């Protein structure tokens with residue numbers, strides 16, 4: 224069972240770093256099958272923080288719903304289209320299967336061969352029993368399947384429609400019968416009846432199989448050589464020889480090519496619905512080139528889902544990776560408001576009003592007495608100082624300060640230096656278009672039936688703000704119009720001075736309510752305001768309440 228530790232959509236530094244550090248903690252406390260993931264793109268700052276401490280960004284998951292590939296059997300037992308049905312039957316019997324997929328020489332799936340279809344072939348209905356003498360196979364396949372030895376001539380691999388003729392009649396009856404046969408296609412199966420053997424050779428039949436391991440008279444062998452008739456010696460009696468010869472037909476001859484195949488990425492619940500009414504015994508799983516990479520049986524739906532989740536830095540399913548609701552959530556570590564869905568089982572739910580989820584992870588290490596490796600301390604610092612703007616945000620607690628000091632000792636990195644380095648990388652105003660800067664960290668809210676969005680970007684200085692502000696306002700207006708919001712806001716924060724500019728586009732009646740100093744139309748100066756969730760959001764929802 225794999226445990227995936229994953230943060231919220233539109234991940235920030237805390238979501239990524241807490242997932243990775245908690246995965247390290249889990250491994251150190253004896254849970255090896257743990258993996259950290261993300262469900263959105265990282266940005267330059269996150270990449271910088273990870274790289275600085277020797278990590279690379281965790282695996283990307285667009286959706287964690289169980290998929291066909293999670294439960295399919297990838298060690299597939301197949302039949303080759305050019306192998307005798309006899310060999311396929313042996314494998315079906317050995318494994319107690321109801322049939323096999325049939326592949327070509329490039330592993331492409333051609334169809335399915337079922338034991339039902341084979342049985343129908345070997346035991347045809349009475350009205351079709353005549354056809355049962357025909358075997359569409361090469362002589363070599365027939366020889367091998369019977370286990371016969373060459374007595375005269377050698378067989379080839381050309382596939383022909385052969386007709387098996389058992390001679391159990393008097394010579395004069397056989398003489399009449401012989402006239403009606405096409406000698407090129409005829410394989411006689413006969414015991415040590417020399418007259419019959421001679422008649423067959425003289426008529427120029429393609430092959431004679433001598434049953435019962437009885438061999439052939441040297442004179443007749445010589446005659447056969449002259450006439451070009453192949454003579455094979457079967458170790459079995461006539462009845463067995465016939466049965467074996469018939470099962471020399473190629474698997475490809477008997478396949479149903481009208482079959483349902485699956486793709487490895489198909490979600491299991493979709494596959495379940497698609498296959499519910501099908502009587503097919505198994506479903507080949509094919510890659511984009513039609514190559515067989517696995518097989519799914521209906522019983523595979525009963526297998527337990529091989530993955531469970533630990534959510535970090537969020538607890539609401541609306542913010543979680545797609546498909547999270549379909550997997551067991553076994554733990555949640557968070558520092559936001561509680562909006563978690565009910566769970567089936569009791570779970571570990573650590574929600575603490577501290578500055579970052581990374582603080583909670585650092586605390587887990589301390590409580591368990593597990594030493595924090597210096598690189599892990601480094602990424603924990605990244606998440607902590609990025610969420611608290613280096614311990615200056617009003618969300619910061621005494622616990623955060625104490626932990627930051629401890630982490631700094633372990634990593635040997637000064638928090639202020641690290642914060643400066645992180646925030647100096649990838650300034651949104653310098654590295655993004657105005658549109659990107661507005662949507663990169665945009666959260667949408669609904670209050671009293673009114674929908675609005677608040678974005679935030681963090682800068683080291685307002686030096687690039689003036690040149691960008693007009694475009695930012697335009698981008699805000701575009702988002703507002705596109706999503707039909709009552710207003711869109713962007714908080715541009717200078718993490719050095721702890722001040723912000725607020726840009727808002729929306730209805731005149733709303734804008735008039737904002738009572739911070741307005742530096743120009745649509746832009747306000749918010750000194751000392753840095754936290755979207757703790758400072759700005761309550762202010763804005765308060766204003767909304769004043770609207771008629």
Ligand SMILES: [Mn+2]
Pocket residue numbers: 237238536558578579580610
């Ligand atoms: Mn966080």
